[in-house]
Amino acid sequence: MKKNIDIKSLVTKEVASLTPYSPDIVDVPIKIDAMEMPYLLSESLRGKVTDALNKAEINRYPDPDIRKVKEGLSALTGITTDRMIVGNGSDELIQLIFTACGGGGGKVLFPAPTFGMYKIIAVPLKMSAIAVPLKDDWSLDEGAFIEAIKKERPAITILANPNNPTGNYFGEETIRRILDTAEGVVVVDEAYYNFSKKTSLNLIDEYPNLIVLRTLSKIGMAGLRVGFMLGSKELMAEIGKIRLPYNINLLSQIAAEVILDNMAEVDRNVDKVIESRERLFKSMQSIPNITPYPSETNFILFRTEKEAGAIHRGLIEKGILIRNLSDNNKLKNCLRVTVGTEGENEAFIEALSGLV
Numbered sequence: 001m002k003k004n005i006d007i008k009s010l011v012t013k014e015v016a017s018l019t020p021y022s023p024d025i026v027d028v029p030i031k032i033d034a035m036e037m038p039y040l041l042s043e044s045l046r047g048k049v050t051d052a053l054n055k056a057e058i059n060r061y062p063d064p065d066i067r068k069v070k071e072g073l074s075a076l077t078g079i080t081t082d083r084m085i086v087g088n089g090s091d092e093l094i095q096l097i098f099t100a101c102g103g104g105g106g107k108v109l110f111p112a113p114t115f116g117m118y119k120i121i122a123v124p125l126k127m128s129a130i131a132v133p134l135k136d137d138w139s140l141d142e143g144a145f146i147e148a149i150k151k152e153r154p155a156i157t158i159l160a161n162p163n164n165p166t167g168n169y170f171g172e173e174t175i176r177r178i179l180d181t182a183e184g185v186v187v188v189d190e191a192y193y194n195f196s197k198k199t200s201l202n203l204i205d206e207y208p209n210l211i212v213l214r215t216l217s218k219i220g221m222a223g224l225r226v227g228f229m230l231g232s233k234e235l236m237a238e239i240g241k242i243r244l245p246y247n248i249n250l251l252s253q254i255a256a257e258v259i260l261d262n263m264a265e266v267d268r269n270v271d272k273v274i275e276s277r278e279r280l281f282k283s284m285q286s287i288p289n290i291t292p293y294p295s296e297t298n299f300i301l302f303r304t305e306k307e308a309g310a311i312h313r314g315l316i317e318k319g320i321l322i323r324n325l326s327d328n329n330k331l332k333n334c335l336r337v338t339v340g341t342e343g344e345n346e347a348f349i350e351a352l353s354g355l356v
Contacts, residue, residue, distance in 0.1 A: 034338060037220035037273065038340045045258075052258050053255065062250035072256070076260065084230050093227050094117060098122055098127060099242055102125070104126055108130065108155065108157075109156070110130075111140055114131075115189065130154065138167075138168050145178065146178065154184055156187060157182050159189065162196050165325055165336045167293060168293070187212075188213070194218065212231065221255070273298050280300060289304060304356055
């Protein structure tokens, strides 16, 4: 006889209370929901990656210090390798920061709406997740945010900048005032830095409690799962104590190393996305009954006068997948579209125009 056990009793109440982060899995020809780079690397560069991977000794563990990737990232950012940690995507890095600096009862403060993984990672660590609502135009309510820092004294303050899913950038002076106020760690998540060209990296020498997060996922390497954090040497050393050994697999290390040596091609693809974003935004502005919001990322958030779920389903029927965000009250009837190829963008505009 099968033993009768309440499975939820086997996990902590914090885990049992969570709703998992669930990307849409729909088999459609046009997938513009996940902020992926729409362009493959060139055949020539893919060939270089393949050649390097063919030499991989997969019977051996990968370099635990991820040295060659770090050297490539150092050349890219100008930050020395002893001031960075490389992780299995930004998600692992966020988990490391939260565990090291706030786990077991600390507080994490962030604006809302924002990247859902901040709360999902915080809750199982028994952290209090404190959300400060953005203004209706998605700008940061700086006064309320600063007051919340003073009142709550969070162990960690984290901002996606530019913000996901709203696409807007919180200015450097705002970040500076947050850093001047916060006693704990301040994390600026710059997952979309390449599309905004704006950064807080210039502040890390001035503020030893600042961490800047970056990722290779949005610029063409989502499948590799390589993210990195930058900060003071001392803070990276402390957080690095709990990084699991061999957290970046050998194949991802090799592929990232080759691509980091050929960033000019990646940058050209990023520039194409930025140009396409502006054209896509203008096309969306001409469609009645929707409101697209300006973006400094590789996606555009928009609100529709019709029920967003109906539009989302209608697009899927036309072979197009975007992200429906309406489960968040602040984002009622909001959807988010990733900037695709010109052909994908045109197909999206045509389909959307017929649904709104």
